[in-house]
Amino acid sequence: MMTRDLQNGDSMRHVPQPRLRAGAILILTLWILVVLTGMVLVLARSMRVEGARSANYAAVQRAIGIEQGAIQYVLACVDGLEGAVPTEANTPANGVMVGNGLFWIIRPDFDDNERQGYGIVDEASKININYAGVDVLMMLPRLLGEDAAAIIDWRDSDISLTPGGAESEFYLTLPDAYQCKNGPLETVEELLLIRGMLPEVLYGEDTNRNGVLDENENDADESYPPDNNDGTLDRGVYDLVTVYSSEPAAGASGEESGEASSGSQPVDVNSASPNQLRQVFEASLSANRLEEIVARTWTLRPFKNVLDFYFRTKLTYDEFKAFANRLTANPPSSGRGGSSSSNVKRGLININTASRDVLLCLPGIGDPEAGAIIQRRADQTADEGIAWVVEALPEERAVAIGSFITSRSYQFSADIVSVSGNGRAFRRCRIVVDARESPPRVVYRRDLTSLGWPLDLEIMDALRAGAAMEDVLEETTGLEVR
């Protein structure tokens, strides 16, 4: 045994045996194979990650492209309306297919917590926080008199304190001190800088701002945000206010000189000559009646507004509605009101589109009056302007709101949700467009993607599972898409 071992040892030292050398090479080869396989696996994995990454990147780019398309869609929808509001029928907004993806334009449905509303929003349907007085502002939900006063102080150019308000003395004592603006607000979000205007006041319980009561918005303190768990969405003021509503100067778009044309230039019942009045009345009044009304206009001036003109000249409703759209009533001294300069009318509320909560902010309007307005405006057969208000309200109430209202809108907002067809990426943005000129301009844009997917999660799940976009739309809208 011993000798054999020794012999072996010797032979190993001097003459390497071929079989052992082959073994070493085999092991080495195996090692190389293991290393190579490992490298291939690592490479394949990183390729897969890279692949997924590029697919996600492509999806994000697609969603961005669809968002761009949706913005152009909104601009086209509001172009050339000349004060009219885009109708739901003319502007589909509940799932529109474009390229390889979809978009929605979402809005709150004030009558239903659970239902998602869709469509472009008329900014003149809201209270303009740059022009509304304290009495109007404090009627907004969640706003107290002192909040209204603080808004007035924020926007007015002086530094004298409105009772209950706040000027720089207050803002300069804050940990992050800043000056009171003393100028008009440029965005609605700017309200957050004003004393007392907390996010709860602006957005209410609707933290993801989709207008719908989501689970976390109705579970008390279980998840953010804190809410009162009462089954209804307590809304903030965000969807009731604007800084954009503004009508173009009367006749600014018409190049023909105002008096000669029967066109767009409204006639001011407080300053028009008898001949100008005759031109407006002659198409619908008999000669005798016409002179009667011209004479009354002459002696009863000034009128508070066009509705006041209707009641005091004792027109019939049919007479009035024939030319109401061509009349205006500028304040006699033009120094009052603060809302009109060179005939540009800012901050008027479109009585045809204002929500109940907005109507309730107008002077003298309670629940019964708001109800009467909503009922009467739905009965319009043709464009009756603001004339129909005299049929919905008694004289005193109609005249009280007559100077605050209009039937025309030029600024619109859209809350756009876009998604790639495979459900891998979505975007959300809010824009405001100004259609006073053609083509309309985007005057505000804010990315809201960080608020999360605002629509039914099933839409996203179905797209991710590979469902066709048409099927998803048919499922969610109940309409036939193909």
Ligand SMILES: [Ca+2]
């Ligand atoms: Ca001020």
Ligand SMILES: [Ca+2]
């Ligand atoms: Ca919500």
Ligand SMILES: [Ca+2]
């Ligand atoms: Ca909650």
Ligand SMILES: [Ca+2]
């Ligand atoms: Ca609630």
